[in-house]
Amino acid sequence: MVKQERLPPVAELCVATMVLVVIGGTYIAAHVPREVPLALPTVLVVAAFALMAVNVGLFARVKEFAWGTFWLVFTRSLAGYGVISGLLVYVFVRGDIPGDVMGFLAASLVVYAIDIPLLLGFSVARYQAAGPERG
């Protein structure tokens, strides 16, 4: 098993990213169908992307890790959460959400669809024996 103390706080950063996305989504949903002030969603979505980028950057520097298991879980859950995100985009588009607001929702769902598989893959692989593959 990989030494836990050497791992970056990937799970914690994933949950923090998820919290930003959830706050942004809730804020937008609370305003629809009225006009949505986009200042706060902009800050939240940019912060979520930045946090995810930092997280991926820290994680990519880890050498000793069960990368095979990580990619197995990541790709499977990416497919699952991709379907869920796709369904949500579909229903928002059908609900006549304005284009600019739709852009923020779609960006949030992209973060969501990558962040969760990253969290699941990391959470499983951290307890598995380290392997050489990086995917």
Added chain:
Amino acid sequence: MVGQAQALGVAAPPQRVAVPEFEIVPVRAIPLVGVVVVGLIAAIESERLWPLEFFHIVGGGMWTGIDLFVGFIIGPIMPRLSVQARIEFMTRFMPKMLLLMPTLVAMTLVSGWQLANFTGDIAVAYPDHWWLTASYIVVGVMSVVAIGILEPANLAVLFELKKPAPDGELIGRLMRRFVYTAGITGLMQVATLVIMTRIATW
């Protein structure tokens, strides 16, 4: 609460246990998920009240019921079971939950949004709109707890149980998360029941 859980043996010492054969994701059930997704899209495209109500109420009722049952019945029972019984239960229960819960959540949220558009509830003015906003907040908190804490722990437990010599201490630690987070989502579902029955009767 932590002390009580420890006294009940959640963090049991590592011991040799027999792990039954199991699939982490029950592949045979995936076509059923596909049927639900196709049915959901058909319901939305039909632009009729009954199919939307069907998907929202059936999905939401099952989601709420399962969360309450797991949070308040299964959760407290788990620490009282022997390690062997817990493993037998987990290897049969958790893989099913991995497919069932995301399907129910997607079914409920997607049909619920469309239903609110269809009935015009989504356009209701504040202060009544606070009931809708409260439901978004409850769902948001539940999704962070369930997806951010509960699901990673469940998956990690299942992968650990696939090892030739599973680490009992690690499983015990991860299962504690299951017990507490199931309780939290159960409580949040009580709030969902209050909000949804209010919205349905305004």
